[in-house]
Amino acid sequence: MAPKTVLIVYAHQSPSSFNAAARDVAVQTLTAQGCKVIVTDLYTMNFRSAATAADIKGNLKNPEHFLYSDETFIAWKEDRLSDDIKEEQRKVTEADIIIFQFPLYWFTVPAIMKGWMERVLTQGFAYTPESIYDNGIFKDKKTVLSFTTGGVESMYLPDGLYGDINVVLWPLQNGVLRFCGFQVLAPQIFWCVADAPPSERTAMLEAWRARLKGLLDEQPLSFAPTKLFDLSLQAGFRLRSDMKEAYASQPYGLTTGQHLGKLLPPNNQTKASPNENH
Ligand SMILES: Cc1cc2nc3c(=O)[nH]c(=O)nc-3n(C[C@H](O)[C@H](O)[C@H](O)COP(=O)(O)OP(=O)(O)OC[C@H]3O[C@@H](n4cnc5c(N)ncnc54)[C@H](O)[C@@H]3O)c2cc1C
Structure with missing residues (x-):
């Protein structure tokens, strides 16, 4: 099998967090398999989350009525997107698979990661009106959400207090990732890591390590x-x-x-x- 490139988009503020440990397990396991692993560490980079006109170099086409998707589409075609966006787009282009590693915040990704999605997955680069879902630009790439929760697993069952995890995941997995064509692999969910005993946390990381060994060959959802x-x-x-x-x-x-x-x-x-x- 040809060596693969893995991009880990990582969002946690603390290097001693469980999320950092899950990221490290992925880096170690995939590197040992011969993969090239690139990590985008969003908080360390102080990645800007707000999608604004500052993302476009040079003149705007319609400054009176700024429309982010239209202006970034033109800027992408003319190579006038800001350097931080261009650098992330370069990593996405190189990657065969993207792992998003994050703690669940308000039923979704942390704002800094949502900002990465809004600013990096621009029109033209990540989708066009014709190139979505099965015809999506990234249909040859895989992706997986790997995340920790505060709630226990039973809270996310169809009769649980928080509600069905499948419903929680739909906007990210279908609305963002599959929209751009990605083959979305089953999520890796680390339930309630803060309250789990240390032995259980270690077991969770070992299960992730075992899964990572075959991740690149998994069938998508x-x-x-x-x-x-x-x-x-x-x-x-x-x-x-x-x-x-x-x-x-x-x-x-x-x-x-x-x-x-x-x-x-x-x-x-x-x-x-x-x-x-x-
Ligand atoms: C704004 C906000 C919104 C939130 N919204 C939600 C929500 O909608 N739904 C929900 O369920 N939760 C929610 N939460 C809770 C959040 O998802 C959890 O706090 C988070 O997922 C815990 O992950 P962590 O990496 O921060 O854990 P940490 O607290 O960093 O880690 C948990 C434990 O693992 C230990 N650990 C670290 N490294 C290792 C290792 N190598 N081996 C074993 N143990 C290790 C740590 O020392 C710690 O004891 C929210 C939290 C915030 C701040």
Whole structure:
């Protein structure tokens, strides 16, 4: 197998945190496998999270009505994005797989990592209106969310106080990563690390180490194939009518998001088992 390049986008303020330990396990294990590992350490870099006109060098096309996606699209085409964005885009281009390592903040990534997504995954570089989902620009790359939680696993069950983790993951995994075409691998979730006894924490890191050895060959999560949708404004980009008919008798919807008003397919955003419904 040709050596692979791994980008770890890492967000934690403390080098003695569990997240730092999970990052280090990934660096050690993947490097030992012959991978080139690049780490973007967002807090150490003081990475700017706000998507503003400061991200564009030179004149804006429409300073009276600044539109971030339009202006960054033009700036990307003309090589006028700010140096920090260009450097991260260079790393993404080089990477075969991106690992996002972070503590769950308010059911999503920390603001500094959301800023990385907003500022680095610009129009033109990461997507165009035509190049999304199955036709996405990064369809040959893999990605995985690796994160710690404050809550225990049972809080994130479909009857748990916090609610179904599959629903929590949908915006990031489908709305950001799969949107850009990435093959999204099952998330690595370290539940409630602060309250776990030391032996359990060590076991969690060892399980991550074992998974990392085969990570690059894993099958991605199942998402709805783009071809099942009628991709026209007139049709509203909705599920094709023949597919609606085919699903009418099914107990489950297609995915966590495209649930069709039915039961959510279990573990759709957490396990890579193929969805029998499609
Ligand atoms: C703004 C904010 C929003 C939040 N929102 C949510 C939310 O929506 N949902 C939710 O569930 N939680 C939430 N949390 C909680 C947060 O997700 C957890 O605090 C975080 O995930 C814990 O990870 P950590 O790396 O900071 O743990 P740490 O506290 O750094 O580590 C936990 C323990 O692991 C130990 N450790 C470090 N290295 C190792 C090692 N090598 N081996 C073994 N042990 C080690 C540490 O010493 C510590 O005792 C939120 C927190 C904040 C601040």
